[in-house]
Amino acid sequence: MEKINLEKYKGIIFDMDGVIFNISEAIEKAVDDSVEKYEMNVNTDEVLEELAHLIEEIQNYPVPKILLNSYDLLQVQFLEGLSFFKKLRIAIFLFNQFNKYKDAESSIYNGIDNLIRKMYDKKLRLAILTNNKSQYAKEVLEKFNLTKFFDTIIGFNEVSEVKPSPEGILKILDKWKIKPSETIFIGDMTTDIDAGTSANVKMVCVASGLAKKGTLLEHNPDILVDNTELLIKLFDI
Ligand SMILES: [Mg+2]
Secondary structure, rough: OOOOHHHHHHEEOOHEEEOOOEEEHHHHHHHHHHHHHHOOOOOOOHHHHHHHHHHHHHOOOOHHHHOOHHHHHHHHHHHHOHHHHHHHHHHHHHHHHHHHHHHHHEEEEOOOOHHHHHHHHOOOOOEOOOOOOHHHHHHHHOOOOHHHHHOOEEEEHHHHHOOOOOOOHHHHHHHOOOOOHHHEEEEOOOOHHHHHHHHHOOEEEEEOOOOOOOOOOHHOOOOEEHHHHHHHHHOOO
């Protein structure tokens, strides 16, 4: 198996959901509840990927903002063929269920905290880049005692364009005064891969569950690992 020699690098950027924080269970439960309540005939596995993208972006929006952004929301195939109001009702139910499950059911991936600590001990600079609010990332880091390891947190409020734009990555590199070739970005979605590729950093993708491996491979990450365990082995520290 390929290994990454960290001596060559100065900074590591982490995506939050799906890399550090595991929200899969909460999304799956919210989808199951919606499918059951509205007697929808869908394959849960197939809708998870598109809902995961959507939820990452809008999970902390208040309902009025969800409605303002309802164009994206209502484009999801999951809701295809239903009337506007039914779509809206299901979507809002789904988000409420997700938010209900998120705190109780979600935790960080096993071993990811150790990996972060070891990278920090090697004097690497560490950042979070999420399409969610930076405040949300701060709360998760605080809850799991990871705050001190990250010197930079960029959420959607800190950029004009979220991932797949490379803007957030470039902003971090500019702050750190390091080159793309000295940087690794670790993400779990196609939008992460596209952002990393555009920014010319080393792009490591972890297929932790919500996006399908085949879809991720189509976007050509430099390295793709199947899970957190293999991600940790990749770094050999
Ligand atoms: Mg993610």
